[in-house]
Structures are given as structure tokens and as C-alpha cells.
Amino acid sequence: MKNIVSGLAAGLFGLMLGAGALSGAANAEDALAKVKAAGELKVGTETQFAPFDFIDAGDHVGLNVDVFNEIGKELGVKIVWEDLPWESVLPGLDAGKFDIVAGPATITKARMEHYRFTVPIADATCAILKAAGDNSVQKPEDIAGKAIGAGKASSQMDQLKAYAATLKNVDIREYVDNSTAYADLAAGRIAGVANSLPNIAYVAAQRPDTFAVVEPPFGQKSYFGYVGRKDDDHKSLMDAIDQALVKMKHDGRLAAMEKKWFGLVFDTPDTVPAPNF
Amino acid sequence: MSWKYFELLALGAGVTAIISALAIVFGLAIAVPIAAASLARNRLLHRLGRSYISFFRGVPLLVQLMLLYYLLPGISINLPNTATAVVGLALCTAAYQAENLRGGFLNVAPGLVEAARMVGLGDRQILLHIRLPIAFRLVLPAIVNEAILILKSSSLVSVVGVSELTRMAQNLSTSTFKPLDMYTMAGLLYLLLNWSIAAGGLGLERALHWGRR
Numbered sequence: 001m002k003n004i005v006s007g008l009a010a011g012l013f014g015l016m017l018g019a020g021a022l023s024g025a026a027n028a029e030d031a032l033a034k035v036k037a038a039g040e041l042k043v044g045t046e047t048q049f050a051p052f053d054f055i056d057a058g059d060h061v062g063l064n065v066d067v068f069n070e071i072g073k074e075l076g077v078k079i080v081w082e083d084l085p086w087e088s089v090l091p092g093l094d095a096g097k098f099d100i101v102a103g104p105a106t107i108t109k110a111r112m113e114h115y116r117f118t119v120p121i122a123d124a125t126c127a128i129l130k131a132a133g134d135n136s137v138q139k140p141e142d143i144a145g146k147a148i149g150a151g152k153a154s155s156q157m158d159q160l161k162a163y164a165a166t167l168k169n170v171d172i173r174e175y176v177d178n179s180t181a182y183a184d185l186a187a188g189r190i191a192g193v194a195n196s197l198p199n200i201a202y203v204a205a206q207r208p209d210t211f212a213v214v215e216p217p218f219g220q221k222s223y224f225g226y227v228g229r230k231d232d233d234h235k236s237l238m239d240a241i242d243q244a245l246v247k248m249k250h251d252g253r254l255a256a257m258e259k260k261w262f263g264l265v266f267d268t269p270d271t272v273p274a275p276n277f
Numbered sequence: 278m279s280w281k282y283f284e285l286l287a288l289g290a291g292v293t294a295i296i297s298a299l300a301i302v303f304g305l306a307i308a309v310p311i312a313a314a315s316l317a318r319n320r321l322l323h324r325l326g327r328s329y330i331s332f333f334r335g336v337p338l339l340v341q342l343m344l345l346y347y348l349l350p351g352i353s354i355n356l357p358n359t360a361t362a363v364v365g366l367a368l369c370t371a372a373y374q375a376e377n378l379r380g381g382f383l384n385v386a387p388g389l390v391e392a393a394r395m396v397g398l399g400d401r402q403i404l405l406h407i408r409l410p411i412a413f414r415l416v417l418p419a420i421v422n423e424a425i426l427i428l429k430s431s432s433l434v435s436v437v438g439v440s441e442l443t444r445m446a447q448n449l450s451t452s453t454f455k456p457l458d459m460y461t462m463a464g465l466l467y468l469l470l471n472w473s474i475a476a477g478g479l480g481l482e483r484a485l486h487w488g489r490r
Contacts, residue, residue: 044438048451055452058281082358083448084438088346095347096355097438179451186454207454 031229032236035099040078043068044093045102046086048177051202051261052224053102063261064102067121067245070253074244086177087153090115093229099237104224106155106196109275116238117225119245120268122258126159126219128192129200131185132212137192140218146191147171149181158277159219160194186210196224198262205263220276223268246270282449283462289445290466296359296441297428297470300366304427305420307367308374315379326375333372339433341365346437362434362441370427374420381416382408414485421478425471442466 035041045064047053053062060081072079082098093101093115106124107117128148130137137143144167150157152174164170173190175181181193182203193200197217204211228238248254255265315326333341342365349356356364385408393403435444446463450456 047448050452055285055448057279058285082438083440083444085436088343088436088438091343091347092438096350097346177451179454179456183454183456 029233030236031099031234032240035075035077035237038077040080041068041072041075041100042080042082042098043100043102044082044084044089044098046089047081047083048086048179049103049199050206051198052104063122063257064104066257066260067248067254068102070248071241071244074247075240090227093227099228099234100241101227103227105227107223107225107272107275108155108277111227112272112275114230115227116230116234117227117272118238119242119249119270119272120223120225121245121254122198122224122262122268123266124155124196124198124222124224125217126156126163126194126222127197127200127217128194128214129182129185129203129211130192130214131188132204132208132210134191134212137214140214140216141167142214143170143192144168145170147173147189148192148194149173149175149184149190150194151175151178151181154195155222155277156194156196156219162277163194163218182211194218196222198224198266201262201264222276223273225272282453282459285449286442286445286459286462286466289440289442289463290470292359292440293428293431293442293467294470296362296366296434296439297424297431299363300370300427300431301424303363303367304370305374307371308378311371311375312378312382315375316382330372330375333369334376338365338369338430339436341369342433342437358438361437362431362439365437366427366431366434369430370423373423373426377416377419377423378412380419381412384415385411414482417478417482417485421474424474424478428470428474429467 043064045053047055047060049062051062053060053064055061060083065081068079081102082092084092086103089101089103092098100118104121104124105111105117107120111117128137128140128143137146140163143164148160148164148170150160150172157172157174160172164172173181173184175184178193178195178199181190181195184190185193186207192214197213200211200213204213226241228234228241245254249268249270258265311326311329313326314322315330317323317326342362345356345361345365349361389407389411390403393407398406431441432443434441435447440448442463446459450459453459
């Protein structure tokens with residue numbers, strides 16, 4: 001029995017090593033050339049992140065869909081979407097399952113060590129969503145002594161923790177996804193949900209009788225960007241996407257989309273700024 | 278609940294049904310040689326069969342799916358997501374089905390085999406006419422059981438990017454803010470699918486009612 005186990009373990013380990021060694025060789029091609037040859041850009045995302053990516057009356061819609069349609073036009077390729085749970089999305093990018101991740105993700109120092117972000121497409125500063133008519137929460141510091149939720153493994157959770165450390169007795173609850181947190185807020189189990197301003201502004205606008213945004217945002221200034229690979233093979237592709245995005249910022253297409261999905265236009269820089277955290 | 282949502286959930290149920298059906302069929306096909314190997318007197322074959330079963334039964338299906346999804350592109354095999362899902366489910370269910378088959382085979386009464394030998398049947402005839410048919414009848418309920426289990430396990434394949442029934446219900450419940458409606462509907466659709474598997478199994482049992490009056 002012991003032999004079988006060790007043999008199996010060695011075999012599996014060998015397979016992994018082999019996979020690791022080969023992965024470099026297998027992908028050693030220019031990503032932009034590959035995308036253009038295939039005629040399609042594969043985009044990984046989770047369609048549960050309104051208003052960026054979500055299912056409305058059965059159709060995949062959102063700011064990301066509009067933005068990538070324009071990127072597709074600029075590059076002359078078709079956009080192919082893949083929907084996965086968020087925790088599978090970034091590993092899928094590493095495994096080469098798709099060319100870029102929509103998300104978007106907050107641009108953070110830790111993520112920039114592993115990935116290359118596109119230029120910012122929206123403001124991601126963290127704010128609190130509360131129940132409509134809850135007068136006990138008027139400003140961010142009023143969450144002291146209350147239960148507040150945020151998404152597990154999200155940068156909003158990190159920000160909430162850092163902010164809560166400056167207050168008294170904030171009971172932080174971790175949620176697998178934001179929709180469960182919103183549901184608990186609506187049910188009165190928690191007093192607020194911390195998430196980036198565009199997301200909660202959208203949720204509050206959709207259900208004004210249930211939710212309201214606590215102004216001003218409490219978090220440090222941060223931005224949303226799309227996530228791509230950092231290696232040399234992907235440099236040309238990421239450069240081309242950045243170029244398309246900057247072009248869209250300057251000719252007003254991006255502003256029109258932000259207006260459509262968030263009801264307001266964000267002022268975002270043309271280059272990736274150094275993240276605050 | 279609007280008709281549009283029901284249509285989408287039914288679409289998800291269709292994906293679940295097709296992926297599970299393929300996994301059940303391929304899984305059974307893989308299980309036959311695995312069961313034969315694990316019953317073999319040849320030590321190497323026996324070990325190979327047992328290793329297969331202990332690996333695919335011992336590692337959680339979710340982990341197997343992740344390994345397939347993230348490892349295969351590394352060795353330049355880039356399967357489409359649905360194929361990854363079917364392969365993952367089939368490889369896993371094959372381990373359980375192989376054990377079911379092996380159990381059925383071991384439970385064929387030795388007296389029957391001896392009697393067949395007495396009346397002059399050869400090894401091949403005994404296998405085809407005595408051991409296999411009896412073993413199959415013995416394992417049918419267990420095979421149906423495993424088929425139902427794998428249909429339910431197919432809710433895990435969203436991690437490899439397949440929008441099956443559970444994923445569809447999740448996506449819809451986040452955008453409609455009606456999780457109760459969506460999951461109730463999804464549960465009913467799963468029940469419906471599994472009823473058809475169970476009914477098929479019972480029908481097959483009745484059709485093969487050797488020795489049952």
C-alpha cells in the first residue's frame with residue numbers, strides 16, 4: 001500500500017513539474033498575434049458584479065460588455081465571455097484559459113506584483129451601503145459597534161478591516177459574495193455592507209426603498225482596472241488594450257458608458273497610478 | 278417568476294442533463310476495464326486498477342476538476358470547458374462504478390459457476406451467460422444510485438466555467454434579488470432530472486426481471 005501511495009504521489013508531482021516546465025514553452029507566442037489570428041479575445045469574469053457584469057432579464061450586460069465591445073472593434077476581434085466563480089478567475093488567467101480578466105479588480109500593490117493592470121476604468125474607493133431609513137448610520141464612523149459585511153478575499157474587506165481598527169467594536173462579517181451580504185442587509189442581520197462606490201451606488205439606485213449609500217466614501221482613493229498577464233508574451237496585447245481604453249477616454253465613449261451604468265462620470269488617470277495599498 | 282427566468286433555468290438544466298448523461302455513459306465505459314483490472318490475478322494490473330480507484334475516490338471531485346482545468350493547459354492540452362467538465366465527472370464516477378461492478382462480480386454465487394462447469398460450459402460461456410448477466414442485475418440499483426449522485430455533483434462544474442443549473446440559479450438570484458425563487462426552481466428541476474434517472478433504472482430492472490416473478 002505504501003508503495004502505491006508513494007508511487008502515486010511521485011507520479012502526480014512529476015506531472016505537476018512537467019506541467020510547470022512545459023507551460024512556459026507552450027505559451028511562448030505573442031499574445032496579440034494569437035488573439036488576432038484566432039479572431040477572438042477571450043475574457044474571463046464573474047457575471048455577479050453589477051453594474052460591471054451581470055445578468056439582466058437573461059442577458060449578460062454591464063459596463064464591461066460595452067467597454068469590451070469597443071475594445072473588440074479597436075482590435076478587430078470578437079469578444080468571447082467566460083463566466084466563472086471569482087476565486088477561479090485569476091487562476092484561470094494564469095493557466096491561459098483566457099486572455100484577460102474583466103472583473104474589474106481594484107488596483108492594489110499585492111496584485112500588481114503578479115499581474116498587469118489596464119489603465120483605470122472607474123473609481124473603486126470603498127464606501128458603506130446601509131438600509132434605507134436607518135438613521136443611526138449617517139457618516140462612515142457611525143458603524144462603530146455595528147455588524148458590517150464585505151466580500152471574502154476582496155480588497156474592500158482589507159480596507160474595511162483597516163478602517164474598523166480605528167473605530168470601536170465593529171463586528172466584521174465575511175461573505176462569499178456581495179449579493180449574500182446585500183440580502184443580509186435587507187433582512188436586517190447586518191447594519192451595512194462595505195463595497196466600492198460604483199457597485200453600491202448601482203445597488204442603491206436599483207432598490208432605493210431598501211438601500212442607501214453612506215457618504216462620503218471611507219476608504220483610501222483607489223481605482224478599478226482589468227487584469228492581464230505580466231509576462232513579455234502578453235505585453236503587446238496589454239499595450240493594445242490600454243491604447244484602445246485611452247482612446248475611448250479621450251473621445252468620450254467611456255464617459256458615456258459610465259454615465260449610462262453609474263449615473264455619474266469618474267475622473268480616472270490615463271496611466272496606472274501607484275496604488276495607496 | 279417571469280417566463281424568461283424559467284427558460285434560462287431550463288437551459289441550465291439542459292446543460293446539467295447533457296453533461297451528466299455523457300459523464301455517466303463514459304464513466305461506465307471506463308469502469309468496466311478498471312473493475313476487470315482490479316479483479317485480475319496479474320499483480321501489475323491489479324495494482325493499476327486499485328491505484329485508479331484509490332486516487333479518484335480519494336481526492337474530492339472539486340479538486341480533481343481544478344487540477345484538470347489548471348494542469349492540462351500546462352501540458353498543451355486545452356480542452357473546451359464543457360469537455361473538461363465531462364472528463365472530470367466521468368473519471369471520478371468511473372472509480373465508484375468500478376467498485377460497484379467489482380462488488381456485483383464477487384457476489385455471483387460460486388455454486389452457480391460450479392454448476393455451470395458441471396454441465397460442461399467453458400470459461401468464456403460461464404463469463405458471458407452466467408457471471409456477467411447475474412452481476413449486472415445485482416449492481417443495477419447501485420449503478421443508478423451513482424448516476425444520481427454524479428448528476429448532483431455536476432453542480433460543481435461551474436468552477437471550470439460551465440454555466441449549468443446551479444450556476445444559472447446563482448447568477449439569476451444575484452441580478453433579480455430573488456434567491457428563494459431561483460433556488461426552489463433549481464431544486465425542482467434537479468428532482469425532475471433525478472426522477473427520470475430513477476424511473477429509467479426501475480424500468481431496466483423490470484425489463485431484466487430474470488428470476489423475479
